[in-house]
Amino acid sequence: LLSASSPEAFRHGFYDIVQDSHGNEDLGAFALDAITWWQIRHLELPPDIAVMLISCRNLQSQADKRNSALDGFTELMLGSSIDCETRAEECTVRADNDWYLSSRAAVLGYNLADPSSELELARAICSALMECEFVTAAQALTVLLNSLRSTPLEGSEVARQISDFAARGLAYLDGIAGLASDSWLAWEVLLAHAVLSERLGIETHL
Amino acid sequence: VNSVQDRLNLALEWIGRHQPLFSYRLGQSPRDQLMLLKPFAELLLVQTVLVRNQGTRLSQRTCCEWAWQESDRGEHLLALLQARPDLIELVTIAGSFSQLGYHNDALDRWLRILFDPRALPDGELPAWRRAALFYHLAQLDLCPPFRALDKDAWLARRPDPWIISEERLYALTHHVFYVTDFGVQPAALDDDVRCYLELWLPVWADRTSIEGNWDLFGELTLTALCVRLESSGQLLQQLLSVQDPDGSFVGVPNPISTLQQFSIHRDEAFYANYHPTLVGTLALVTHQIVCDDPSPDVRPVKGLVSAALPVDGIRLTRDRS
Numbered sequence: 001l002l003s004a005s006s007p008e009a010f011r012h013g014f015y016d017i018v019q020d021s022h023g024n025e026d027l028g029a030f031a032l033d034a035i036t037w038w039q040i041r042h043l044e045l046p047p048d049i050a051v052m053l054i055s056c057r058n059l060q061s062q063a064d065k066r067n068s069a070l071d072g073f074t075e076l077m078l079g080s081s082i083d084c085e086t087r088a089e090e091c092t093v094r095a096d097n098d099w100y101l102s103s104r105a106a107v108l109g110y111n112l113a114d115p116s117s118e119l120e121l122a123r124a125i126c127s128a129l130m131e132c133e134f135v136t137a138a139q140a141l142t143v144l145l146n147s148l149r150s151t152p153l154e155g156s157e158v159a160r161q162i163s164d165f166a167a168r169g170l171a172y173l174d175g176i177a178g179l180a181s182d183s184w185l186a187w188e189v190l191l192a193h194a195v196l197s198e199r200l201g202i203e204t205h206l
Numbered sequence: 207v208n209s210v211q212d213r214l215n216l217a218l219e220w221i222g223r224h225q226p227l228f229s230y231r232l233g234q235s236p237r238d239q240l241m242l243l244k245p246f247a248e249l250l251l252v253q254t255v256l257v258r259n260q261g262t263r264l265s266q267r268t269c270c271e272w273a274w275q276e277s278d279r280g281e282h283l284l285a286l287l288q289a290r291p292d293l294i295e296l297v298t299i300a301g302s303f304s305q306l307g308y309h310n311d312a313l314d315r316w317l318r319i320l321f322d323p324r325a326l327p328d329g330e331l332p333a334w335r336r337a338a339l340f341y342h343l344a345q346l347d348l349c350p351p352f353r354a355l356d357k358d359a360w361l362a363r364r365p366d367p368w369i370i371s372e373e374r375l376y377a378l379t380h381h382v383f384y385v386t387d388f389g390v391q392p393a394a395l396d397d398d399v400r401c402y403l404e405l406w407l408p409v410w411a412d413r414t415s416i417e418g419n420w421d422l423f424g425e426l427t428l429t430a431l432c433v434r435l436e437s438s439g440q441l442l443q444q445l446l447s448v449q450d451p452d453g454s455f456v457g458v459p460n461p462i463s464t465l466q467q468f469s470i471h472r473d474e475a476f477y478a479n480y481h482p483t484l485v486g487t488l489a490l491v492t493h494q495i496v497c498d499d500p501s502p503d504v505r506p507v508k509g510l511v512s513a514a515l516p517v518d519g520i521r522l523t524r525d526r527s
Contacts, residue, residue: 119405126409129368157401165405168366 122162138188214490220453227476238468250302252484259491270306280310301342321348333359334377341384353394367406379425389432389492408437420448421457424485431492454479455486
C-alpha cells in the first residue's frame with residue numbers, strides 16, 4: 001500500500017486491507033496508518049478516501065476505541081477534511097478515566113490550542129521521551145516533521161534548535177525501536193522517517 | 207492574599223518566625239555545626255538578593271544582623287577556615303557577608319591567603335560548584351567578576367533535553383543563578399543558551415510538578431525569572447498555588463532530610479520545608495526585581511510567540527521595545 005504510485009492504486013490496496021481487517025485490530029490500525037501516511041504525502045485526502053476513513057474508524061472503534069480516538073487527534077493535527085472539532089470532543093470524552101489514552105492524547109493534543117505551534121509539539125515530544133512513551137513520541141514527531149515540511153520555521157535560533165531536536169529525537173527513537181523489537185514502535189518510526197525523507201527531498205528508504 | 211508582594215511578605219514572615227532554627231549553633235559538636243552551615247549559608251544567600259529589592263531592603267536588616275552575630279562577627283567563620291582550610295565552600299558565607307556589608311579584617315586577610323588564585327583547589331569541583339565558588343570569590347574581590355558558562359556545564363554543551371536528570375537540573379539551575387548574578391545579568395547567557403532554556407525548561411518544570419518535587423520546580427521558576435523566559439509568569443503562578451497559608455512552600459514528597467539529626471531542635475517540618483521556602487522567596491523577590499528592572503539589553507528569543515502571562519495583575523515585562 002505504501003508503494004502505491006497513484007490514488008487509484010492506493011484505493012485498491014486500501015479496500016483490500018479494510019475487507020481483510022474485519023475482526024482484526026492490527027490490520028485496521030495498519031490501514032489507518034496508511035491513510036495517515038497518504039495524508040502526509042499528499043496533504044489532502046481524496047473525498048472518497050475520507051468517507052472510507054470514517055467507515056474504517058467506525059470499524060476499529062468497535063475493536064479499540066482508544067486507537068480510534070488517538071487517530072482522531074493525529075488527523076486533527078494533519079488538518080484533514082474530517083470534522084476536527086467533533087473528533088477532538090470525542091477524543092476528550094474518551095480520554096476520561098483512561099490513563100493510557102489520556103497520556104497519549106495529552107501529548108498529541110498539546111498542540112490543539114495552536115495547531116501551528118511547532119514549539120509546543122516539540123515540548124510534547126520531549127515530555128513523551130522523558131516518560132518513555134516512545135510510540136507517542138514517534139507519532140508526535142511525525143506530525144512535527146510534517147508540520148516543519150509544510151510550514152518551515154523562519155531561520156531563527158528556535159527553528160534551528162527544533163529542527164536539530166527532531167533529527168536527534170528520530171535517531172534516538174530509531175535506536176529504541178531497534179532495541180525494543182516493538183513492531184508498533186518500528187512502524188511509527190518508519191512513518192517519521194518517511195516524512196523526514198520527504199522533507200529533505202530525498203528518496204525514502206522504506 | 208493576592209499580590210506577589212503579599213505572598214513574598216508571607217514567606218518572609220515564615221522565615222522570620224523560624225530564624226533561630228537556621229542557626230548552625232544548634233549543632234552540639236563541631237561536626238554537627240558544620241552540617242548545619244547549609245541552611246545558614248542559604249539564608250544568607252537569600253538575604254543578598256532581598257537587599258536588592260526596594261520593598262524588602264530595610265526589613266531584612268534584622269535578619270542580617272542576627273546572622274552576623276551568630277557568626278561572632280566573622281570570628282567563628284575564621285576559626286572554621288583555620289581548622290578546615292579545605293572547606294572552600296565556606297567562602298559562600300564569607301562572600302554573602304561581604305555583599306551585605308559585613309567585614310572582619312582578620313577573616314579577609316586569611317581568605318586572601320587561602321584563596322590565592324594560583325593555589326585554588328577547584329579542579330575537582332563540578333561546573334556549577336566552581337561557578338558558585340568564583341561568584342563568591344568575586345564578591346570578596348578575590349577574583350574578577352565572571353559572566354560565562356563553564357565549558358563543561360550542561361548548558362554549554364546542551365545535550366538532548368529528554369535525558370536530563372533531577373540532579374543535573376539542580377546543577378543547571380544553580381549555574382544560571384551564578385552566571386546571571388541571580389537575574390541581574392540575564393544577557394550573560396548567549397542567545398542559543400537562552401533559546402535552549404526557553405524551549406525545554408517548561409517541559410522539565412512540567413515533569414517536575416507531576417512528580418511533586420516543588421523544591422526543584424521553584425529552582426526552575428527562579429531560573430526562568432533570572433533569564434527572563436516567556437514562561438516565567440506562568441511558572442510563578444503555578445508555584446504560588448502550592449504556597450502554604452503559613453507562608454512556607456512544600457518540598458519534595460517524602461523528603462529524606464537528614465539535617466535534623468544534627469540539630470538539638472529536631473523540627474522535621476522546618477528541615478523539610480526551609481529550602482523550598484527559601485527558593486520560593488527568591489523566586490518572588492526576583493519577580494519583583496525583574497518588574498522594576500526589565501533589563502532592556504535582553505532581547506526576546508526570536509521565533510517564539512509571546513506568551514507572557516500576568517501574575518496577579520502584574521505583567522512580566524521582557525523588554526521596553
